[in-house]
Every structure is written in structure tokens, then in C-alpha cells.
Amino acid sequence: MAEPMHEVALTVNGVPRGAAVPARRLLSDFLRHDLGLTGTHVGCEHGVCGACTVLLDGEPVRSCLLFAVTVDGAEVTTVEGCRSADGGLGPVQQAFQDCHGLQCGFCTPGFITTVTAYLRENPDPDQEQARDAIGGNLCRCTGYQNIVASVLRAAQLQRGGAG
Amino acid sequence: MKPPPFVYHRPASVVAALATLAEAGEDGKVLAGGQSLVPLLNMRLTQPGHLVDINRIRELSYVDAGSDAVRVGALTRHAELARHPGVPALLREATGCVAHPAIRNRGTTVGSIVHADPAAELPAVLALLRGSVTLASAAARPGRARPDQEIVRRSVAAADFFLGPLTSAVRPDELAVEAVFPRPAPRSGTAWLELSRRKGDFALCGTGVLVTLDEDRRVTGATGAYTGVGPVPVLVELTEAVAGRPVDAVDWDRAGTLAAGAVAPEDDIHATAAYRRQLVRVLSARAGAAAARMAVADG
Numbered sequence: 001m002a003e004p005m006h007e008v009a010l011t012v013n014g015v016p017r018g019a020a021v022p023a024r025r026l027l028s029d030f031l032r033h034d035l036g037l038t039g040t041h042v043g044c045e046h047g048v049c050g051a052c053t054v055l056l057d058g059e060p061v062r063s064c065l066l067f068a069v070t071v072d073g074a075e076v077t078t079v080e081g082c083r084s085a086d087g088g089l090g091p092v093q094q095a096f097q098d099c100h101g102l103q104c105g106f107c108t109p110g111f112i113t114t115v116t117a118y119l120r121e122n123p124d125p126d127q128e129q130a131r132d133a134i135g136g137n138l139c140r141c142t143g144y145q146n147i148v149a150s151v152l153r154a155a156q157l158q159r160g161g162a163g
Numbered sequence: 164m165k166p167p168p169f170v171y172h173r174p175a176s177v178v179a180a181l182a183t184l185a186e187a188g189e190d191g192k193v194l195a196g197g198q199s200l201v202p203l204l205n206m207r208l209t210q211p212g213h214l215v216d217i218n219r220i221r222e223l224s225y226v227d228a229g230s231d232a233v234r235v236g237a238l239t240r241h242a243e244l245a246r247h248p249g250v251p252a253l254l255r256e257a258t259g260c261v262a263h264p265a266i267r268n269r270g271t272t273v274g275s276i277v278h279a280d281p282a283a284e285l286p287a288v289l290a291l292l293r294g295s296v297t298l299a300s301a302a303a304r305p306g307r308a309r310p311d312q313e314i315v316r317r318s319v320a321a322a323d324f325f326l327g328p329l330t331s332a333v334r335p336d337e338l339a340v341e342a343v344f345p346r347p348a349p350r351s352g353t354a355w356l357e358l359s360r361r362k363g364d365f366a367l368c369g370t371g372v373l374v375t376l377d378e379d380r381r382v383t384g385a386t387g388a389y390t391g392v393g394p395v396p397v398l399v400e401l402t403e404a405v406a407g408r409p410v411d412a413v414d415w416d417r418a419g420t421l422a423a424g425a426v427a428p429e430d431d432i433h434a435t436a437a438y439r440r441q442l443v444r445v446l447s448a449r450a451g452a453a454a455a456r457m458a459v460a461d462g
């Protein structure tokens with residue numbers, strides 16, 4: 001018997017998007033496979049690594065722990081939506097490039113979304129707070145020093161400092 | 164891995180959810196925040212035939228911070244509870260220790276309690292404050308014309324709610340609609356402390372202590388609640404180690420020693436039993452002293 005399909009409509013990075021999917025389709029797979037937005041990465045699929053983090057109505061969530069059908073109607077921001085208005089790198093992305101905050105880049109989409117949301121509420125973190133902000137994201141190659149530096153640099157860029 | 168297929172239900176009201184749960188019986192599961200259930204589905208450790216998604220039941224999203232108790236609806240997320248200005252310190256501190264912000268944005272307080280993980284914070288807090296869970300079910304009795312119109316509620320005290328690891332008193336046809344956290348008595352203080360290997364991990368041991376003083380600032384009662392040292396949240400009466408003494412003269416190490424002797428942790432891959440016992444000793448002493456300071460400030 002074919003699995004029943006559900007129409008799911010989301011606003012993704014400001015654009016209305018939709019697809020008919022089975023109820024068990026994870027939001028992470030919905031974004032990647034059904035919408036072709038492969039920026040969101042999938043590491044562990046049990047909430048631990050943070051690679052799949054997206055913003056749901058502005059708040060960071062694990063897209064691997066949500067069914068697309070559950071969040072029907074919501075606004076989602078992925079790493080593709082973290083670019084600047086002119087289409088270039090957004091401030092958080094720019095900071096990661098400036099500070100060598102990535103090597104293979106697998107974990108990076110989850111860091112970018114997490115840090116984007118964090119800085120909105122905490123625009124001027126210190127070193128310790130920056131470390132805390134990324135406590136739920138794992139990186140297997142870069143080491144966290146450069147990522148912490150990237151968070152601080154992103155805050156600086158967002159405050160308008162060229163530094 | 165990917166979750167197995169299931170029939171998806173998205174009721175818009177408690178009544179509708181209860182009717183669906185009653186029909187699905189043993190084959191049905193409630194989907195709240197999904198932060199415990201979806202990992203289990205992704206790993207195919209559970210395979211329910213029906214999922215009843217309660218995320219559209221807006222009537223279950225509330226924090227009612229009354230003078231006697233704080234009532235938390237089943238759709239209230241960890242992050243919402245922690246942000247609420249009327250929530251007692253113990254609840255806020257312990258909730259802040261649950262996982263990471265991205266998990267707390269989605270996971271629910273009530274879901275965490277129903278899930279009954281012996282390492283989870285909220286079940287221990289509920290036990291320490293002698294709280295309860297309100298369970299609702301459809302009163303479908305033969306011969307009733309509209310069985311879905313009647314809701315039966317029962318309140319289960321924390322002491323009777325946690326039956327074993329990942330096992331609570333909720334029947335398959337029941338929805339937990341509310342958790343009730345009574346406020347501590349006047350001149351009380353509380354503290355929550357825990358140790359985990361990495362921030363946001365489940366703690367090796369979490370410790371909550373509730374201390375109550377009399378008008379002369381003598382300790383009249385002290386209780387510890389512990390995660391990670393038993394199949395359910397463990398409560399230990401610490402009163403005999405500290406009672407009757409002026410609060411400034413209490414040796415909280417005595418409470419730690421008493422607690423360490425009362426718990427029966429087991430070895431697992433995360434820590435030995437002896438190490439967990441040592442955590443109970445140290446965290447009890449520290450949390451007791453912190454709770455006492457708060458009780459002094461309270462009156």
C-alpha cells in the first residue's frame with residue numbers, strides 16, 4: 001500500500017515552498033531532498049551533532065528531530081538564508097571565512113544558523129559566552145578555537161566594526 | 164536512519180486527541196516536542212502505528228504561575244518555561260541544564276516528565292517539590308451517545324508517577340495535559356547542581372536540594388532529589404543530618420554523607436557507581452549550602 005502523502009507548505013528563506021511528502025519525512029530531508037536545499041547537513045539524526053540546525057520562526061531547532069508535516073505553515077531559515085542582502089556572504093559566514101572557522105565545512109551550516117540566532121539576542125558576547133553559544137554543535141576538524149574567534153568576529157562585523 | 168511509517172494525526176483540541184488515542188490504543192503514541200521520541204523513531208527503537216501530534220493544541224500551551232503552584236501545560240517548551248518571569252528558581256535552573264538551546268526550543272516540560280528518563284532534570288524537580296501530573300482520557304463507555312464529548316481527568320502524584328526507566332503511569336489512551344509544581348513553603352530555599360561530561364549532555368548526576376527554616380533561622384527540613392543514581396528520580400530525606408541547627412552552623416557535609424549512603428547507583432559506561440556516589444556527596448553538600456543561603460534571603 002502506498003504511504004499517504006501530506007501537503008506541506010513552508011516559507012523557506014523568505015520564499016513560499018511546498019511538496020507532498022509522507023508524514024515520516026524529517027524536516028532535514030524535506031529541505032534537502034524535496035526542496036533541493038542541500039546546505040542543511042545531516043550528521044547524526046538524533047539531535048547530538050547540531051549540523052542540521054535551522055531557524056524555525058527565528059529560533060534554532062534540530063531539523064532532524066522534526067517532521068516536516070508538524071511544522072506545516074512555519075517560516076524556516078537555512079544556511080542559504082544567512083547570506084547578505086546583496087547575495088554575498090552574510091556577516092556570520094564572512095567571519096567564519098576570515099577566522100578559518102571551517103575546514104571540511106560539514107558542520108558549518110549548523111554553526112552559521114546557531115550563531116546567527118545567538119547574536120541576535122546577544123550582540124556582544126565575550127569569549128566564554130561565545131564558547132557557550134556553540135556548545136551544542138560538534139566539529140570534527142577545525143578545533144573550536146577558530147570557531148570561537150569566528151563568533152566574536154561575527155559580532156564585530158554585525159556591530160559594523162571593520163576591525 | 165529514517166523513521167518507520169506511521170499514520171499521522173494532528174488534532175486541534177484535547178477532546179479530539181483523546182478520541183484518537185482511545186481508538187489507537189496500544190498502537191498510538193503522543194508526539195510533543197519529539198526531542199526524545201524522534202531519535203527513538205530514527206533509530207527504529209520504537210515503531211508506533213499511530214502518532215498523535217499535539218503541537219496544534221494551543222489550549223495546552225501555557226504557564227499558570229499561581230501563588231500556590233506553577234501549572235505547566237503540555238505544549239509549553241523548555242525554553243518558554245525558563246523565560247517565564249513567574250517561575251521559581253529551581254524550575255528555571257534545572258530547565259536551563261536540559262540539553263542545548265535548540266533542543267529546549269522544541270522539547271516540552273511535560274514530555275520530559277512523561278518520558279521519565281532517570282537522568283532527566285524535570286522528573287527530579289517534580290519529585291522534590293511533591294508535584295503531580297494531570298492525565299486526561301476519553302470517557303468512552305458503551306451506550307454513551309457521544310463518547311468523545313466527555314473527558315476524565317486524574318491527578319497522579321510524582322511519588323506514584325515514575326515507575327521505572329522510561330516508564331511512567333500514563334496509559335496508552337491518556338494524554339498528560341499538565342504538570343503541577345507546588346511552590347516551596349515560606350522561608351525555603353532551593354538549588355540545582357549537576358555534573359555532565361560536556362555541557363548539555365545528560366548529567367552523570369543531578370542534585371536538587373530543598374531547605375526550609377523556622378522563624379529563628381533553624382533548619383526544619385532538608386530533602387535531596389537526584390538524577391542518574393536509580394531507575395527513577397531518587398529522593399533522600401536529609402533532615403536528620405541538619406535539623407534543629409541554626410542555619411549558619413549547619414555542616415552540609417553531613418547531609419552529603421547521609422545522601423551518599425542512601426543512594427544505590429550502578430556502574431555504566433559513563434561512570435562507576437563509586438564516582439556517582441561521590442558526586443551525590445559533593446553536590447548535596449554544595450546544593451544544601453546554596454539552598455540554605457537562599458532560604459535566609461527568603462525570610
Ligand SMILES: Cc1cc2nc3c(=O)[nH]c(=O)nc-3n(C[C@H](O)[C@H](O)[C@H](O)COP(=O)(O)OP(=O)(O)OC[C@H]3O[C@@H](n4cnc5c(N)ncnc54)[C@H](O)[C@@H]3O)c2cc1C
Pocket residue numbers: 046047048192193194195196197198199200201202237260261262263266269270271272273274275276277278282283284285333337338339340363364365366
Ligand atoms: C541531544 C539531546 C540532549 C538532551 N539532553 C537532555 C538533558 O540533558 N536533560 C533532559 O532532561 N532531557 C534531555 N533531552 C530530552 C529533552 O528534554 C526532551 O525534550 C524531553 O525528554 C521530551 O520532551 P518532548 O516534548 O520532546 O517529548 P517527545 O519526544 O515528543 O515525547 C517523549 C515521550 O513522551 C510521550 N509524551 C510526550 N508528551 C506527552 C503527553 N503530553 N502525554 C502523553 N505522552 C506524552 C511521547 O509519546 C513519547 O513517548 C535531550 C534530547 C536530545 C535530543
Ligand code: FES
Pocket residue numbers: 041042043044045046047048049050051052053062063064065
Ligand atoms: S543531524 Fe540533526 S543534530 Fe545531528
Ligand code: FES
Pocket residue numbers: 101102103104105106107108138139140141142
Ligand atoms: S569543519 Fe569539518 S566538521 Fe567542522
